[in-house]
Amino acid sequence: MSTPPLASGPQGPPALRPLLDTVLDALHTGATARGGPLPAGGPSAVAARVRDAMTDILPEKGDPDALRRLVHTLAEGSADPAHPWCAAHLHCPPLAVATAADLAVSALNPSLDSWDQAPAASELEALVTRALANEVYTDKPPRPTADSDALVTTGGTESNQLALLLARETQGPGVRLIHGANAHHSLPRAAWLLGMPEPVAVPAPAGTLDPAALDTALNTLPGPHLVTATAGTTDAGLIDPLPEIAHLCTIHGARLHIDAAYGGGLLFSNNHRPKLTGLNAADTVTLDLHKLGWQPVAAGLLAVRDPHDLTALHQHADYLNADDDTEAGLPDLLGRSPRTTRRPDILKIAVTLATLGRTGLGTLVDQVCAHAHHLADLVDAHPALELHDRPTISTVLFRPTGADDDTVARIRRHLLHQGHAVLGRTRLHGRLWLKATLLNPHTTPDDLTGLLNLVEGTPPP
Template identity: 80%
Template sequence: MSTPSLASGPQGPHALRPLLDTVLEALDEGAHARGGPLPAGGPAAVAARVRAAVGDVLPPNGDPHALRTLVHALAEGAADPADPLCAAHLHCPPLAVATAADLAVGVLNPSLDSWDQAPSASELEALVTRALAREAGASDALVTTGGTESNQLALLLAREALGAGVHLVCGANTHHSLPRAAWLLGLPDPVIVPAPAGTLDPAALDDALTEIHGPHLVAATAGTTDAGLIDPLPEIAAVCQTHGARLHIDAAYGGGLLFSDRQRHKLTGLGAAGTVTLDLHKLGWQPVAAGLLAVRDPHDLTALHQHTDYLNADDDTEAGLPDLLGRSLRTTRRPDILKIAVTLKTLGRTGLGTLVDQVCDHAQEFAALVQGHPAFELHDRPTISTVLFRPAHTTDDTVAAVRRKLLHQGRAVLGRARLDGRLWLKATLLNPYTRPDDLAALLALVEKTVQEPA
């Protein structure tokens, strides 16, 4: 075997070009072999194909065709979020320009734990995070791996600001990562407030804050995972102000509405939060990962300060070398900010806002199709881009079985959500280029599957 090449340095471009051709060809061939939004056959069939492709994971001698073989296997067995019939989760199809920027990150391999490993990347991160923070009414933002890490950071900052006895008060609709973060941080058991309509009830929140001695951290949601609902943020902010409670808003899903002139009014009240979770690998069309935690009071971030001489020695910091350790709980971390920066600069507010408007419009169109079809029931009109629906006059067992059958056959990827005591199919529409015919085809496919024998 020839000597393996490096991705960077003088020979990097020469070494990468043929490999990129190999990857692109294997992606295309794998997608054609898959033939739909999901591989057919279910977990056992996918596992068998992957095992056959991999063979010996660490063979005595290398295989020069491994790149093509394994990329092909991965693509053939992938869920394709760009397929209009792949609409289960908050799993977006990434933009080509963002993915290309991610390649540059892989080549240069900066690590944002000290300035001398990432000189330009550290400055780029500072510029972009503060600009995005201002969009959310905050002063600064940290880059995270997504909503879960952002929510954990928000609780950590609240604990350091308010004390270890701070109570998390959140709705029954809250993302699972928030109660989990309270457990990880050793906080008291969260107080769960009813959300009978799928959103946090301000009156019930007021009662809860009255009954429980502080300090309190209230967590509201702007874009629930199940239905894409937004809590009444101005009313919740007013209740928090009355009780002197700190407010965190999980806008991992809904935060992207800030880019749209038509949609951003739905986030009125966001600026009242001490911390806001944002996640641009949802309504930002970024490759995973692209999370942020926006922070209103920059002094909160002093709680994250760490000192280790080999990364941020005092004399280096005094001499002007930026200290990066307080920008994350992680040490080694890649500059995910580059793909975000490239996307913001390439598309601008208008371009991103157009994509947001398109997926929101698609959701309204799909909801209208469901509502006008006698064989289906619509849960409610969508708030963002999630539509809950189910075949009419069927049981929850039938709804679950239809979803699994579509998955097993590789024909469509729909999610599931339990609301109002019933199970619903969930279509999360994040592909801005979905066409009306695609929406009609999705509904027709579900109808056909319901009618097929079990």
């Protein structure tokens, strides 16, 4: 048996070309077999097809058709974020150019734990992360003396955890997290993982953090304090009153972290950027470009206003960042992440920024926000549907007029089981709502009308 070809080196491109044809064909046949945004039949039907395709996980002899068969099976059994009726989550359809760049990373396989494993990737990451941090900290307050920086992460959960870690290391182990009741679940969980004091949740009666309640908490709780605000909640895409929260943090000497995993993409849009006024006052900011950035997972960032805070992450391993190597000019990468082996996810981001530019990305942001407003208009005008509120970003909450919560939940599960549509669910103000998070810029008005028709036409139990 001949030795299988490698993806990199001189033999890599010729070996990959026919395999890419196989993958692309299997993606097409799998999507055709699926026929909609989600495979029909529910978990049991999908599991059966996967088991049929993977009859022997480690056969005695290999099967040259395995690539085609398993890619087809995965495509047939996947939720398709590019389908206009796949709108449950902050799960974007990735740009083709970003996906192509990601292939190059897989083929070259650099690892960002030492310069000699990723020479070009380490420099590219340094350039792009600082540029993105400066997007966050435009006209930043004058406290820092050095340029802002950003770390590449696997997404909002890791970014939020890193933000709390930096707060603990700069403010001391007794720093207490104060977060809105609307905050992402990863924040109180990170406080628990890091052994911080029990976090305090501030009421968010309108879906956003209440500044008056925050002021009370800061006045009554012993410090030091870490306040977290949200720019783009997962349930309704709402943005906390960032300027008021930043002002309170300044008055009380509290550290501020803003989770803008969803809303951070508004920075690219001249029309929507003002919604993030106050973002630059934060000590740290979470961004996810696999949401409003159209990147393949993962493409998270943690922007840090004062790069001196990052000294808390410094680690030494002689085989990766020996002192004499660092003194000789080899970059020390271990302080860029709590992970050691680390994929250069920055390439797809860099390619996207360079290919589309600010105008191109801003146009995509404007398009999905406009789609959300159009969907809200359709719901508002529909006698059988009820709109929760006008969208802030690209999330729309609605429900059938007069339906109880059990009916709302059943409609969603029916659409999932049939493979017709993928809608989310969220509970606000004591009621269950269907959630459409629109992240596909190619969605049309007819697509949105069709989605509402599906909801209205769901048969009774």
